[in-house]
Amino acid sequence: MAVANFKKTLWEGALLANFHSVSIADVITTKPSSTDGEKIIFNRVGAGTLKDYTGSIAWDEITTTPVEMTFGQKKYFAFSLDDVDKAQLVADVMTATTKEHSAVLSETIDGYVLGKAIAGVKTANYPTKTTAKSITKVTDAYDSIVDLGTLLGKSKVPMTDRYAVINNDYLNLLQKDDRFTRNPEVLANGIVNNAKINGMTIIISEEVPTGKVVALHKSATGYAKQISELEAMRLQTAFADGVRGLTVYDSVVLRPEAIAVLNYTIALV
Template sequence: MSVETFIPEVWNAAIKEPYEKSLIFGQPSIASSAWMGEITGIGDTVHINHLSAPTVRDYTKGTPVEVEELNTTKTTLTIDQGKYFAFRVHDVDKVQAAGDFQGPATRSAGVELRDNADKYIAGLLKDGALSANKIGTVEVIDDDPSKAGAEYSAYKVLVQLSNKLNRQSVPTMGRYVVVGPDTYSALLMDPRFSRVDASGDGEGLRNGIVGRAVGFEVLVSNNTPLVAGREVAIAGVPDAFAFASQLVETEALRDPAHFGDIVRGLNVYGAAVTRPEGIATAEVKIVAPTAPSEPVAA
């Protein structure tokens, strides 16, 4: 590579591939990405409008049709997050690497940008859920659910999250739940989850998907938020959240102080909860079983 032969589009693609392929909370099946193409830099704003539902009335032949004005609810998505990378490639390193030195650094940049965006989105989802949809702390057994006493099974947490969304009349199509690794381990101990075979319908193309239960596609992420050590399980639908991200600058320049080039890039993004009723959360505290030897239903 040299400054003269640097092609930003090629580097952008190399950075975006690991970024997009490993996003969990920021993938389109969790966060709506309809406004991706409308941002050009940090400070941009996108106005998202939602129309209220029209009233359905009885029809009587010969009676004039009543026309109503629909209300509009506006959410502002602000591109207020910016992360950059900048690294030096010495000329001697380029020779030793036979032209492929930039590969690992580029992939690492994409992964680091991914982690920053995913953690940011997860935090907004956790805080943005409707208050009535926040279950709070639940103790989940770290064992077979048949051994549970006062503890919940991880499967029951999913049932309760589903109930929260059902009470808000949230559509069942496209529902997801993202759990942390400890919650996922507890789920695997429950035959109601672990015995469900893969449906073979291409669900594995979703980043992080590990199964399906209670109407949710279940995903696992190390970027799941923690509250006092408790993993926050987040359930919802894509229409409840919006995310926009753009790699706006990728450039190379000759390093004036060294024999080498500097490669740097800027990723800007923003996110917003658009329908709080479409998100539900539970703080999962994994605990050892306290039940006696006789099984008690979870």
Template sequence: MSLNNFIPAVWAGNLLANLNNAHVFAQAGMVNRDYEGEIRASGDRVKINQIGRVTIFDYTKNTDMPAPEVLTDNQRELIINQAKAFNFVIDDVDKAQTQPKVMGEATKEAAYALSDVADRYVAGLYVGAGSNLGSTVAPETLATPAEAYDLLVELGILLDENKAAGPRQVAVPPWFVGQLARDDRFIKTGSAGAESTLRNGFSGQAAGFDIVKSNNVPTAVDGTAGTSFKIQASTPQARSFAEQIVETEAYRPERRFGDALKGLHVYGGKVIRPEALVVAHVKRPA
């Protein structure tokens, strides 16, 4: 990379594109990413727009209807309260001995690392879920692979009872996908719809859910019950997430011969509709 050709907006855009290619929990479709407002720094606030409930009334033939209802704007604020940065240098000697695209590859690695941290943050929002199956002290146990599928059915019932509308997905650890793969009711990736297969981490479909695999599914440890995984079933409206690469700067470090790049990633997330997020606290089979 030549510092003379460095355009911050272009590099910020490339970083953000690489972030989106790596997100699992924070990707569009897993969360709502529609918001109003410009993100310039940590501490900024953006507006999440939601429409209030529509009132239903009885209709009587040959009778005037009530005046049109003015829908309420259920707008909420999302605070950008996370700020993560990177700063790396590529020595001129190393640069001369490697491929010309080394800076671009290093930038991709930075994006993947930022994405991993942001994904763990969004995954941690499960504490705002409206319903739970089991708990950290009394997790659900899976004696057979069929019980993994049955667990998804129970999560779907909870979403039904909560009247959570919209496409459904469940984020699970790799071992849970392994359990489902032993069940004939599991629809593997190649047989699923084209739109679903574009999702990062998509592994198949079961019990009405898109199955999304991630190593960032949170865990908790209880002294008696052991480790439980927080498997999360939701619709996209359950959580909102906003992010931006607000700073990128290429420079020559004063005490090094090399090109350096530093950047700042800010973001925030929030559970907006708890009824659309349900969590199963599950112990991994022995």
């Protein structure tokens, strides 16, 4: 193998494509307005105003509040192959390799993004933080998500692009409620197709912390990632080629009022 034949864009494209197909982070967050090296900038648009018309018009300037973030999280991967050249030519080998590493990366990043959202939620939108909601009936699971949507509504969060992230145990309860879809179609990235509760798209993820449901609007959190390094080399300690890469990412809460969290325990009677 000639390391010079390593096609960085081919591997990077495959990794990112597979990542986007299974990760929820891109779905539930806002992309940055600009990226400058390690610095990421999100712009939050100021509130609009209406005035009484009395014959003249006063113009308001549109203001934005920049929120800056740096890539504070760094994860690397490193694996060996008998021959990188052959892996690039054999689709099955390359696909399997990139899928596996993309899946692990998505689990890590999704969990981090959800954790940041929980930590940054508006206090009033987390009424069960101290005392968990005890789900004693199947219908409680559905009703609790409705309540989260109500909290977002009271905060005047737009109805579009709302999501509720739950785990499979919670989905199990919802499926036993006649108000929910009995045989839900779960897409590769966890979205439950054609199933909404109180205007929120339901997403399944095992990366949401145990005993938590996270409801949020797409504008609530900002998130960015990039593969900053990706290279191949001939290994000195084995008759093989090595591929290693460094991924940097981070997330920031932009609108605490656009997040609502349920802390629950399941105690069916």
